[in-house]
Amino acid sequence: MDTISAAQFFGMMFVSRITITIALNAQYAAGESLLDGILSYLLAMAAGFLIALPVWALQRQDPSLPIGAKSVRxxxxxxxxxxxxxxxxxxxMNGVSLALFQLFLLDNVNPDFPAFLILAVLVxxxxxGAWRGLExxxxxxxxxxxxxxxxxxxxxxxxxRRFDWENxxxxxxxGTSQLLQGAALFLSRTSLFAEMAVLLPFVRGRKLLGFTLWAGGTSLFVGLLIFLIAGCLGQYAYTQNFPVYALTSISEIASMQRLDAVFTGVWMMGLIVQTAxxxxxxxxxxxxxxxGDCPPWVVIPGGVVMVVLGVGIASSYLMQTVFMDTRLWLILTGVVSLLLPLILLAGESLRRKGAKL
Known part of the structure; x- marks a missing residue:
């Protein structure tokens, strides 16, 4: 399998982070004050440095061995x-992201053909891309x-131009409860730690610097985005399922109206990278x-599963309640980002001491 530089890897992760962020709901991310969302994201990134420690420890033990192969060993x-x-x-995780995009299409774009066809093309x-390789x-x-x-x-x-400080x-x-709730939401929708655990062996260069720049860059982007939403939309943002989309729809320049098309295009491109x-x-x-090596065609059934999940979740309120629950995703992210790497570290430590596992 091919390798890429740290800049390329964390550039991909930056695109994925933005793709996830623009789909977040203001009410859950920020609560009573939109600006609290900025503090929530900074808190989430601070916690992220701690969550990533087991992954970095595994990387130092076997820099070229993926976490799955290490677990089998x-x-x-x-x-x-x-x-x-x-x-x-x-x-x-990617099925949920596709479901959010389909819900957005149905609520705001209302295409003349079935929305699931767009998901199928994206996937x-x-x-x-996944077939061709990481490069x-x-x-x-x-x-x-x-x-x-x-x-x-x-x-x-x-x-x-629409910014109003009074908003x-x-x-x-x-209080602090909403701050913690927002941080939990951002962490629950962060797949970077799991992707680092799997893909870092194929990344060369200054990985820790890349991670630090990723955290700083995404914090700056999210901070500016929330600041503009708060100043331009105010309380109106709470009435919108997709406040970032609402933000792009308020241009007063006649020749540049309907910037929502730019928003849709950005989301689609980001989804392709994230899903790949x-x-x-x-x-x-x-x-x-x-x-031996796994044949590249295994990505095809994986893509089919993602599309089926995306369509199913978007079509069922019950599935939305289950699969879009912040507490569930916080637990799942904690398991794959922290718990499983810790178990593997403990197992490797016992193995080196001669214990039979």
Missing amino acids: VFGQIGKLLPLCYILYFLV GVAAY AIARTSACVLVLLLLGTVLVFALVS LEPLMAG CGLYACRVCASSLVK
Whole structure:
């Protein structure tokens, strides 16, 4: 399997973070004061440095060995449960992201053809990228990142004309409970730690610096985004399922109205990169379950599962209640980001001491 630089890897993760962030709901992310969302994200990033410690420890032990292969080496056949857990996590996480995009299409765009066809095309493109390899995804992500940043600058510059300082509310008006709830939401929707556990062996260069710049860059982006939403939309943001979309729809310049098309395009491009990373991570984990290299076509059934999950979740209120619950995702993210790496570290420590596992 090919390798990429730390800049390429964390560039992909930056695109994925933005893709997830623009779909968040203001009420759950910020509570009574939108500006609290900025503090919540900073708190989430501070906690993220601690959560990532077991992954970094595994990386130092075996820099070139994926976590799935390491689990099989330490625990034998039962160790295959670990890569299976990661595969399930990536499939469901990306399925939820696709479901959110389909809900957005149905609520705001209302296309003349079935929305699931758009999901199928997006995942098809992502599967092709995952088939070609990590280098192909990274190069595509670099192009998407440039377009995303240019689109962001355009949108931010135009909507800032509607900024009103009177829309801003005092920080911590609802106490610390909402701050913690927002931090939990951001952490629950952070797949970076799981992707680091699986893909870091294929990354070369200054990885810790890349992680630090990723945390700082995403904090700056999220902070500016929430600040503009608070100043431009105020309490109106709470009435919107997709407040970032509402923000892009308020341009007063006649020639640049309907910036929501830019928003939709950015989201679609980001989804392709995010889904491709998830499918490639599934491919790496699947390689730990078989002898020899795993054939690249395994990304196809993975993509089918993602589309089916996305359509199913978007079509069922019950499934939305289950799969979009912050507490569930906080637990799942904690398991794949912290618990499983800690178990593997403990198992490796016992193995080196001569204990039979």
